[in-house]
Amino acid sequence: MTHEELLLIKKLELEEQAHHKKCLKVCVAAGCVSQNSEQVKESLEKELKSRRLEDEYHVKGVGCLGLCAAGPLVAIDEDKRMLKEINPEDAVHVVDQLKKPGTSKKECPTSMPFFQRQQKIVLENCGKIDPERIEEYIAVDGYEGLYKVLHDMNPNEVVQELIASGLRGRGGGGYPTGLKWSTVAKTQSVKKYVICNADEGDPGAFMDRAVLESDPHRILEGMAIAAYAIGADEGFIYVRAEYPLAIKRLKNAIKQAERKGLLGTNIFGTPFSFSISIRLGAGAFVCGEETALIASIEGGRGTPRPRPPYPAESGLWGKPTLINNVETLANIAPIIRKGADWYSSIGTETSKGTKVFALAGQIENTGLIEVPMGITLRDIIFEIGGGIPNGKAFKAVQTGGPSGGCIPADHLDTAVDYESLTRLGSIMGSGGMILIDETSDMVEVARYFMEFCMSESCGKCVPCRVGTAQIYDLLSKISGGEAVDQDLSLLEDLCDVVKNTSLCGLGQSAPNPVLSTLKYFRKEYLTKIQQPEAAH
């Protein structure tokens, strides 16, 4: 593959797309697929064909259109319009009203803040391109970033660009990505690895899955750029087996990239070679932890080990290893294409760029959104998210998954970035946001997350293995109205021990949902302890 060939593919693809003036885009990411969107696509094709409209309108499967709650979604008129809740039987109706916009009962107003207030970098191609065709990715400047680094930049310049961009790890920790790259780049080793952590496991989080299903090539390109920057020639994508669609599209994307010479040896005619393999995880939450993930790829039991040594120094098979999360890698190509200055102009002082959030729980617009860092929780939940359904009042938002915490109404005007959420006793985490309304019981919320951590603990270290089980039992006791006053101090004591002595992040953050609900909703705990009959 040469640059000219890449440009030619782009040109041909754009011509092809221009040929079909109009396009019906059917969401074929997991949310809509689970609602039969693939059959919707087929029946639309059939209907258009039967009316001999197939030359005028082209039906295409695209990645996530965002508003999962209203799926299956179909975008028409260059995405100016969208139809929601389309069943395969609705094909006649959809085609009927193509020429009569605004007449459909199934109209999904694209003017609503959900669509208007977002800023898309990571999701820029989601819902636009067909995730199963590399040509479509190339047509939107795909692999230009890789060409640019291989042709115009030396590895250190790439690292410096990343540092300047201010990008921080989107997997949860928020560690500066450029710094991580530079650490691995500086290690002396002929063999290094790049790993894409696609072991997304937080309850209510589906950002990474959507990216993998909607725009897989973006991850491959991000990994290749990373590999060039740090001096690696081999990469792994560690993805959970529960994401079959993401796996299928990744496999397809890798094959396509290999055929086009965008993965493999001497990419773009340079000495740079890079190959990517997929490793399937069995869905253990702890395998999202770097060292456990490495152990799992190596074929061992997925348990973490103490750090240091960090994977950057001694990772996969003892070699220096760069591990980045899906969303982090999805940011790489745009940063390279558009420059660090552009990227760092978005966001807040300490947190640059955008963040993808998965809105779930008791919220009107369940789905996937991407917003600039610094936006307030209120804007996310009430503007974009459309607020709490059924006229109920907002009680709390749980961010950061089982490692995060619950934030009450008093703090809705907090501008979202890594530091502000940490100050509130929660974390950014990978980007799950679970909305909790006034009818929810916060002790039960804490108990739910503790049950998750207890069953996902690997069992290696004592505080996490036994501590989470003891905390869970105590929460059950409080919930059941059987607790006494001292149990609350024992609960706090246990949380303190588990937080400060556990081996890895899972245990260290497992008490967060309890601690944050104790901080903001202590009254609910006290009521259950002091007036157990009132609690029922």
Added chain:
Amino acid sequence: MPNGSNIKVKTLKIDGKDVSAREDQTILDVCKENGVFIPTLCHLEGLSNIGACRLCMVEVEGSKKLFPSCTTAITEGMSVITQTDRLKHYRKMILELIFAERNHTCSVCVSNSHCDLQYLGQKMGIDHVRVPYRFPKQSVDASHPYFQLDHNRCILCTRCVRVCEEIEGAHVWDVSGRGINAKVITDLNQPWGTSETCTTCGKCVNVCPTGALSDKGRSVAEMTKRREFVALLANRRKEKV
């Protein structure tokens, strides 16, 4: 000591006292060498360190984080604090969590008075366990002709797993299950007595800190253990290399 001449010597402070150490030593190594007591359970000299029991956590001046001394390498000028109220509090709670996890009925245990857990409980001043005992239903595997495994007493330190893999080279033992349901297994979770990989060397039995692994036919308090051989064997091998 491999490449002895290349290893640098560093100085550091343990509880305010200046000590010197080789750069490849852990905080625990240096503490032991200098007679500073740090409680440990998963650690055993001669086996790899995994930092799992969390009893050996220490404070290092300038950091809020705690460090497992068995896996933390010393650095020049570091100041280690091994005994504080906070550490004592955590160590006690961790021990109590272990006592409450399974069914450690010391009074009827073969290893009564020869048990690392019991010893540490006393040493750390634990006179009762504050968290509720969990009383899980655990089994006993007595299928091996010479040894027996009592899951009631197992604390999942994985010394047996490591000694079998690292010293004996048989890898009979492993861990299955997750979290509170984790347990040690032989072969692919088959009865120990049917194991085709077990060499009946008894190393696992001797390194076991509690009464989980014992010789058959021992009555209460009879099961003594010899642990020194692990360090001896490990060191001999190192010298040979």
Added chain:
Amino acid sequence: MKVKIATVWLDGCSGCHMSFLDMDERILSIADKIELVYSPLVDHKTFPDMVDVTIVEGAVASTDDLAKIKKIRAHSKILIALGDCAVNANVPSMRNPIPVDEIINRAYVENALINKDMPVHPALPPLLKRVMPVHEVVKVDLFIQGCPPKNDTIFFAIAELLEGRVPDLTTMTRFGA
């Protein structure tokens, strides 16, 4: 005034009481300072209104134990858990992983040679679902581990208490001692 002492026997083997008696002639040295107001060793039938020190042997295993220990706690200034059964439920708790019905059935029906019948009588207090250490039910002020604790340990503990000190028993006893 003499210090009023009571001893109580819940679910245990009485070994701790035996060990208590093993203090032998040393009891005489404290006899003029204490008055044994309630105990399996003496003949008082009801628990007195207020006792200075109550020493409890055994775990809480039946509804009767539960009622007793709550009452005793209310009428004792200092409560001592004596021995492993009181401190960690010890041998009596070995039934805990097994459901109560199953275990009674095994003892009185499956393995019985004669009169295979579940023991049901109004005078027999039902067993609790699980046996508990005393401190899981009421507040305990001092723990003396051991199965049984040595007479020296018991003597030391009582002598220290009589001197108004909290005894440090960490080097003298342990679980299973």
